[in-house]
Amino acid sequence: MAKSSAKTDAETGPQADAGTPRERYRAQVRAEIKQHAWQQIATAGASALSLNAIAKQMGMSGPALYRYFASRDDLITELIREAYRSLADTLHATAATGADLTVLAHTLRDWAREDPHRYLLIYGTPVPGYHAPQDVTGISDEIMKTLLDACAASLAARKTPPPAPAFLAEHREWAAGHPAPPAALHLALTFWTRMHGVLSLELAGHFAGMGFDSALLFAAELDALAPR
Amino acid sequence: MAKSSAKTDAETGPQADAGTPRERYRAQVRAEIKQHAWQQIATAGASALSLNAIAKQMGMSGPALYRYFASRDDLITELIREAYRSLADTLHATAATGADLTVLAHTLRDWAREDPHRYLLIYGTPVPGYHAPQDVTGISDEIMKTLLDACAASLAARKTPPPAPAFLAEHREWAAGHPAPPAALHLALTFWTRMHGVLSLELAGHFAGMGFDSALLFAAELDALAPR
């Protein structure tokens, strides 16, 4: 697939396309670092991610990693980008099969439960001083777009569509170029917030000890949102 | 040697105010530490809380704080306890005036927006290895109880109560001693998850740049939940 960003800027040469051995090695080490980072995040959370520990696991000394990532924040940004990319691709692949909102929701839930820290990395408590770069918000827009498509399709298939919301007729800088009616915007927003509401509390462990099946609550919320 | 400590431990009752001068001094320093901690959390988030920085702000050196809090986690636990306590009291005070679910929801939203990091501290991404002590989960149960009361009252006042959910009839270890019908349990859960869904995404800044008023989305969700 997208082999690399070799052709992007600096390297002006035909051999940059094929990838020099150096570039391939570099990409491999970067991937290995990210792999260890994910493993560390999955066990101890994003806040406990340590460049030093990763370097030690890989058998090299700490400062070596700075050849591959400018800073710890830079690595985390890359992981966030990967997480967004994975979610966008997963949802897009599911939506491409003509799936309705229900299976899209379960795809989201499965993706989140597959690696809770990955979900919380992008939708959980943000790092205070952190600002996502442009391309990351671009992927986020991608996700909203596939969600909007699914919502528009879901509304079109209903005999009794819900009443149009009042507050979304104006002001819709998001989805600016999207031909979705206000009702679809509202459905997408409520879908997002309600699914996230259940998911985030579930993944954060706030349902622990309450003795009910969060999958059933998720399903109930979904049913209220997209009745069949 | 244990004579005075026995009194200190046991006497956390009504006259905790009037202790020995030592105890009052100790309590005051503890409060001052927590105050600085809150200020620091409000500006930089909980993950950036630094005992050293607090000590420097108070004009004393780092290790001195360990006379008042056993560890950084211990301080954070105390802040979590305070946050839960504040939310429980705020909600309880509002509920005591006979307020309905709508104003209770706005009380919650106002409390959260008053100090976003405080809300995210208790409902945001949890620290991986952290386990809340017993009394903290007790306060959390208090919150659920007032919410349940309000939900039961809201249901009783409706002409057409929503259908009872299927999955909450059994399994309800939470609210074990609470005389609420399954419909109230379901309403409380959906209230919680939906309000948290909107609030957490809003506080985390995920609505930034979307150009709609999150207050209206909150109100719309609330209206769908507790129609008038």
Next chain:
DNA sequence: ACAGTTCAGTGATAGGTTCTAACGAAAATT
């Protein structure tokens, strides 16, 4: 083929964090 350049990885170092340990001084108790 040799010289020059680029680059991965190293150790040393600076400054930050939490937290422990030992010590001096002040305050409360006996």
Next chain:
DNA sequence: AATTTTCGTTAGAACCTATCACTGAACTGT
């Protein structure tokens, strides 16, 4: 007044991120 308790200090261990100067290997141009 003497003793004990407690507070705050400095010193230091074990981490962390991040920069710097340097070695040694690999690639590049002539």
